[in-house]
Amino acid sequence: MKHIITLIPGDGTGPEISEATVRVVEATGIDVEWDVVNAGAEVYEKEGTVLPDKVLDSLRKNKIGIKGPITTPVGTGFRSVNVAMRKIFDLYACLRPCKSYPGVKSRYKDLDLIIVRENTEDLYAGIEFELNKPETLEIIDFIKSKKDIQIKKDSGISIKPISVSGSEKIIRFAFEYAKKNNRKKVTGVHKANIIKYTDGLFLDTFRRIALEYPGIESEDRIVDNMCMQLVQKPEIYDVLVLPNLYGDILSDLAAGLVGGLGVAPGANIGDEIALFEATHGSAPKYKGLNRINPTALMLSAVLMLRHINESKAADVLEKSIAEVIKEGKDVTYDLKPYRDDPSAVGTSQMADAIIKKIKELSG
Numbered sequence: 101m102k103h104i105i106t107l108i109p110g111d112g113t114g115p116e117i118s119e120a121t122v123r124v125v126e127a128t129g130i131d132v133e134w135d136v137v138n139a140g141a142e143v144y145e146k147e148g149t150v151l152p153d154k155v156l157d158s159l160r161k162n163k164i165g166i167k168g169p170i171t172t173p174v175g176t177g178f179r180s181v182n183v184a185m186r187k188i189f190d191l192y193a194c195l196r197p198c199k200s201y202p203g204v205k206s207r208y209k210d211l212d213l214i215i216v217r218e219n220t221e222d223l224y225a226g227i228e229f230e231l232n233k234p235e236t237l238e239i240i241d242f243i244k245s246k247k248d249i250q251i252k253k254d255s256g257i258s259i260k261p262i263s264v265s266g267s268e269k270i271i272r273f274a275f276e277y278a279k280k281n282n283r284k285k286v287t288g289v290h291k292a293n294i295i296k297y298t299d300g301l302f303l304d305t306f307r308r309i310a311l312e313y314p315g316i317e318s319e320d321r322i323v324d325n326m327c328m329q330l331v332q333k334p335e336i337y338d339v340l341v342l343p344n345l346y347g348d349i350l351s352d353l354a355a356g357l358v359g360g361l362g363v364a365p366g367a368n369i370g371d372e373i374a375l376f377e378a379t380h381g382s383a384p385k386y387k388g389l390n391r392i393n394p395t396a397l398m399l400s401a402v403l404m405l406r407h408i409n410e411s412k413a414a415d416v417l418e419k420s421i422a423e424v425i426k427e428g429k430d431v432t433y434d435l436k437p438y439r440d441d442p443s444a445v446g447t448s449q450m451a452d453a454i455i456k457k458i459k460e461l462s463g
């Protein structure tokens with residue numbers, strides 16, 4: 101079956117790792133056509149918008165996309181294109197696998213954790229009230245009148261909404277993922293002991309949905325304890341499901357357990373559309389240097405291939421990436437024992453080595 105996939109190369113080092121990823125996906129032999137569109141600050145210069153309609157139309161039409169990182173310039177008033185796309189398409193689930201690959205420097209071995217982060221609610225909903233603004237002072241007065249709590253007048257306020265429907269969707273997504281991928285346990289993470297009406301609601305929803313999946317073990321953890329446990333005994337966890345902010349923090353923590361952002365893939369998934377992307381940013385200081393590690397975007401492509409039911413191609417690609425990393429010869433600087441190792445290869449040479457492996461494995 102032919103797949104038409106939206107490809108957003110991104111900016112900074114995005115185009116280099118996107119090109120490398122396209123080549124390895126094509127080497128698996130699947131029938132794919134790329135619908136290439138771009139977004140971000142560089143596009144703004146030509147088109148007057150950071151997120152042109154043709155990007156949105158392409159994703160609406162193809163339903164599947166893969167994206168290189170996009171720079172969010174600081175202090176220019178640009179909204180993050182990444183956050184905007186998640187909102188527009190209601191990509192409510194952020195999937196972040198954190199898996200050990202021999203050859204990647206890390207403190208732990210044999211980890212295989214899945215972090216499922218809610219992507220649309222919580223303190224990320226963007227409901228914020230700035231210091232000294234009339235509406236901020238109004239909220240402070242409102243809270244005093246309704247709750248008899250005096251917030252300091254010199255406060256900024258950010259609001260944390262968590263809904264039953266949003267929690268149900270993300271928790272069900274986590275259990276369904278566990279079921280489909282033969283995972284044994286789902287852990288719900290929260291701070292319900294203190295934040296009762298939002299995290300408490302998330303926890304109640306977690307316990308209720310867990311009953312629908314008797315074949316999968318479920319448990320919950322308070323987020324601070326979860327951080328300690330992930331550092332002390334990460335191997336006892338399997339799938340974690342978290343509200344947005346805790347998910348943001350713990351997914352980077354978990355990426356750190358397996359060797360950092362250079363090898364951490366990701367996906368933003370909604371009911372209709374899924375957008376796959378590396379976890380790291382555009383690393384602009386390496387732009388055009390053919391230096392950075394393409395693994396995170398390639399592993400995001402592995403997730404994408406599984407999502408479109410090309411599991412054979414996904415397995416071959418993942419195995420080929422893993423073998424090249426394990427051999428440690430044709431890898432980028434960050435995967436060498438020393439960062440200035442002269443034997444490090446460039447982004448595209450690492451892709452060449454992976455393609456060679458794909459061909460060997462495919463016989």
Ligand code: NAD
Nearest residue numbers: 168169170171172173182362379380381382383392393434
């Ligand atoms: P970054 O991830 O781009 O880079 C931080 C450092 O990590 C780099 O300088 C480099 O040393 C290292 N690094 C990152 N990826 C690497 C790779 N694949 N191989 C080797 N080394 C790698 O983080 P940043 O500097 O905070 O962000 C740069 C820009 O990217 C910002 O504008 C930010 O908003 C944006 N960003 C975009 C996304 C996205 O598109 N989803 C995600 C995060 C950040």
